[in-house]
Amino acid sequence: MKRGIIICGILLFIPLFSFSFNLRIDTPKIKLKVKGGETITGSIKVENPSSEKIEVKIYLEDFLYTSPYDGAKQFFAPGTTEFSCSSWINFSPQEIVLPPFGKRRVNYSIKIPSEIEGGRYAVLFFETSLGEIEEEREGANIVILGRIGTLFFLEAKDSIKRADLENLKVEEGTIKGDFVNRSNVVIVSRGNFYIMDERGMVLDRGKIQDIYTFPNDKVPISIKPSKDLPSGRYTLISTFDLEEGDVLVKEIDFLKDSLGDIRILQVRD
Amino acid sequence: MRGWLKTIGSLVIILGLALPGLTQSSKSITISATISPVEDLSVSISRIEGSNWYPNQTSIDFGTLSYDITNNIFRANCYYAVDVGVSGNVSDWIITHSVSSIKNAAGTDSLDNNINVSFNQQLDDTTANEIGYYSYAQSNRSFNKSQISPGWLRIYYGIATGSGDASGVESITTAKPAGTYTGTITLTLTPQ
Numbered sequence: 483m484k485r486g487i488i489i490c491g492i493l494l495f496i497p498l499f500s501f502s503f504n505l506r507i508d509t510p511k512i513k514l515k516v517k518g519g520e521t522i523t524g525s526i527k528v529e530n531p532s533s534e535k536i537e538v539k540i541y542l543e544d545f546l547y548t549s550p551y552d553g554a555k556q557f558f559a560p561g562t563t564e565f566s567c568s569s570w571i572n573f574s575p576q577e578i579v580l581p582p583f584g585k586r587r588v589n590y591s592i593k594i595p596s597e598i599e600g601g602r603y604a605v606l607f608f609e610t611s612l613g614e615i616e617e618e619r620e621g622a623n624i625v626i627l628g629r630i631g632t633l634f635f636l637e638a639k640d641s642i643k644r645a646d647l648e649n650l651k652v653e654e655g656t657i658k659g660d661f662v663n664r665s666n667v668v669i670v671s672r673g674n675f676y677i678m679d680e681r682g683m684v685l686d687r688g689k690i691q692d693i694y695t696f697p698n699d700k701v702p703i704s705i706k707p708s709k710d711l712p713s714g715r716y717t718l719i720s721t722f723d724l725e726e727g728d729v730l731v732k733e734i735d736f737l738k739d740s741l742g743d744i745r746i747l748q749v750r751d
Numbered sequence: 752m753r754g755w756l757k758t759i760g761s762l763v764i765i766l767g768l769a770l771p772g773l774t775q776s777s778k779s780i781t782i783s784a785t786i787s788p789v790e791d792l793s794v795s796i797s798r799i800e801g802s803n804w805y806p807n808q809t810s811i812d813f814g815t816l817s818y819d820i821t822n823n824i825f826r827a828n829c830y831y832a833v834d835v836g837v838s839g840n841v842s843d844w845i846i847t848h849s850v851s852s853i854k855n856a857a858g859t860d861s862l863d864n865n866i867n868v869s870f871n872q873q874l875d876d877t878t879a880n881e882i883g884y885y886s887y888a889q890s891n892r893s894f895n896k897s898q899i900s901p902g903w904l905r906i907y908y909g910i911a912t913g914s915g916d917a918s919g920v921e922s923i924t925t926a927k928p929a930g931t932y933t934g935t936i937t938l939t940l941t942p943q
Contacts, residue, residue, distance in 0.1 A: 502795040502807050510790040510841050510942045531791065545941075553845045553943030554893035605941065612796060612809045622853060622862050622910070622932045624811040626833060628794045631941040694943070 502612050504532035505630055513635040518596045525587040526632055528608050530580035538578045539609045540588055542568045545633070547668075547694040551701040554694075557605065565668075565696060567602030567636050570594060592636065600666025600697070601637040608632075641667045643728040645695075647703075647720065650734065652744045656706045657718065657734065663695040670694050671730070673722040675705050680715055690720065713740045715747070790839035792940040800829045811908055811936075816923065822913055824922035830909035834873070835938055837899070843943040845895045846904060850887060853934030862932045863888035866908060867917045872898060873905040886919040887934075895943055 506529040514522060530536050544563040548556040560568035573590040580586060590606070609629035644664040651658055663669045673690030686708040693701050705720065715737050722730040735747040796808040808831070816825035837844055848870070853862040866887035871879040882898055887908070894904060913922040 502809070504791065504793045506789055506791040508788050508790075510788075510839065510844075532793075552893075553843070553895055555845070555847065555941060557847075557849075557939070607939075612794065621815045622811075622813040622827075622866075624853060624908070624934045624936055626794060626796060626810065627935060627937045628792050628835075629937065629939050630790060630792050631939060633942055692943075 503534065503536055503610055503628060504530065505536065505538065505608060505610055505628060506531050507608055507630050507632060509632050510630070511633045511635070514592075514637070515639045516592075516594045516598060516636050517639050518594055518598050520594050522592040522594070523590065525589045526606070527585055527587055528578065528580065529583075529585040531583065533582045535582060536580050536610045538580060539607075540573065540576050540578070541607055541609070542571060542573075543605050543607060544568055545603065545605045545631075546696055547699065551693050551695060551699065552691065555605075560604065565601060565603050567592070567634060568604040570602065570636070571604060571606070571634065573606060592634070594636070598636075598638045600641050601635065601668055603636070603668065603696075604634045605631040606634065635668060637667050641665070643667060643669050643724045643726070645669055645671065645722065645724060645730045647722075647730065647732045647749075648700075650746055650749055652736075652746060655709070655742065655744060656704045657736070657744070657746070658702065658704045661693050661695070661701045661703050661722070663697050663699045666697050668694070668696055669724050671722040671724055673703070673720060675718055675720040677707055677711065677716050677718045685711055685716070690722070693722075707736075707738070707744065709742075711738055713738050713742075786840065788841045790841055790844065790940065790942070791837065792938070793834075793836040794938060795834045797832045797834070798829050799832060804832075813910055816910065818925075822922070824913055824924055825910070825927070826912065827910040830907060833906045833908070833936075833938075835904040835906065837896075837903070837940055841942065843896045844940055845893050845943045846899070847891075847893045847937075847939040847941070848906065849891050849937045849939065851935040851937075853887065853932045855928060855930040855932050857928075857930075860928050860932075862910075862923070862927075862934075864919055864921055865911050865923045865927070867911060867920050869907040869909075869917075870894065871905045871907070872902050874902040879905060884917045886917050889917075889919060 508527040542560045544558040544560055544566045545555045546563055548554050571590055571592050573588055578586050607629045609627055611627045646662045646664050647659050648662055649660045671693040676684050676687040678684055690703055718734040720732045733750040737745045737747055798805040798808050811831045813827040816827055819826050864886050868885050868887055868890040869881055870883035871881050873879045883892055911920045911922045
């Protein structure tokens with residue numbers, strides 16, 4: 483019985499294919515509400531779960547969310563973006579060698595300036611490579627680097643999330659608009675909608691795409707009411723959960739005519 | 752008769768000893784376990800020649816390309832598969848594939864428009880869904896957990912063949928200067 487459990491346990495952890503390098507961390511995201519002048523310290527565990535030694539380079543970069551704003555990021559040199567906190571973070575060591583199945587803690591300290599407003603962000607990368615290009619080799623050669631990032635989200639304790647839904651219009655039976663981050667912090671929105679007729683009966687409901695934005699980002703969203711809605715007057719209630727109890731709600735009254743065309747009548751908060 | 756009495760007596764003694772234990776009120780046993788947060792990135796490279804796979808490569812090395820005198824283009828005798836596995840229990844994740852130009856030593860020419868890149872959601876060794884097919888130059892892409900799971904990301908890299916190439920990919924002709932071309936691909940894993 484005991485042996486069976488051990489064998490099952492081993493089988494569960496055998497991957498479907500063997501890997502050439504493997505890197506693991508225990509803290510992919512550090513999200514803190516901070517106040518001016520404070521210092522925060524902590525550590526991140528880095529592991530090599532493979533049977534080969536790996537060298538890990540550790541460094542900071544800035545990041546911004548990028549199109550299609552589904553969490554996709556663009557990375558920049560540290561301290562080069564408007565919302566960077568790279569210069570506030572110190573860490574040690576900057577390079578480590580992990581033996582097979584070895585682990586090590588990387589310590590960090592964050593020194594918040596005396597005054598902070600809104601949010602500041604950075605990413606600490608743990609990078610390793612499979613090999614190096616031999617200079618003498620002929621032809622076309624490409625080296626592969628792999629890295630895992632710990633995202634830092636440092637936001638002032640009194641920061642407020644504000645977002646809006648703008649430029650609402652109808653195109654090909656779809657209600658379109660722009661989700662705009664009007665605050666000075668990152669906003670992650672998870673939205674949904676439902677459509678009621680004049681009697682208050684819910685005839686359609688659905689999900690709006692998850693949106694990841696930095697301040698002033700404008701992201702197109704679209705809501706397609708069901709084709710089965712008969713002609714008539716409706717109210718679409720869209721709700722965007724901005725996390726930590728903040729919510730954006732928009733009510734859109736619209737008319738669907740006998741030809742199936744949709745016209746927005748009124749938008750309310 | 753005496754034997755029976757002995758047996759019954761013994762049973763009474765045994766039950767007398769055991770009953771207090773059996774009649775005790777039930778006890779709760781607390782079971783606790785802590786699952787550590789982890790985010791794990793695994794990468795391997797395989798060289799493919801015909802139907803033969805050679806795993807555990809350390810880079811993508813097309814070697815010296817051979818000249819096809821019939822079609823007047825340079826060809827490689829292999830292509831590559833890079834398997835990217837992610838496991839984590841902290842949050843949804845996203846993988847970013849970013850490339851640096853594959854340039855010659857002088858930095859005057861590149862192979863960025865001569866290599867096909869195919870992204871696949873690999874469900875098992877033989878079943879896959881292609882989720883993108885681009886030129887190397889256009890292969891800076893991101894893929895999130897919902898596009899890859901269940902399964903893993905497999906990326907194929909191949910020199911243009913003149914047939915079935917991705918949009919914007921051209922065969923390598925004699926117009927391309929001879930020499931060694933090198934580049935870097937970075938696979939980045941972050942929370943979404």
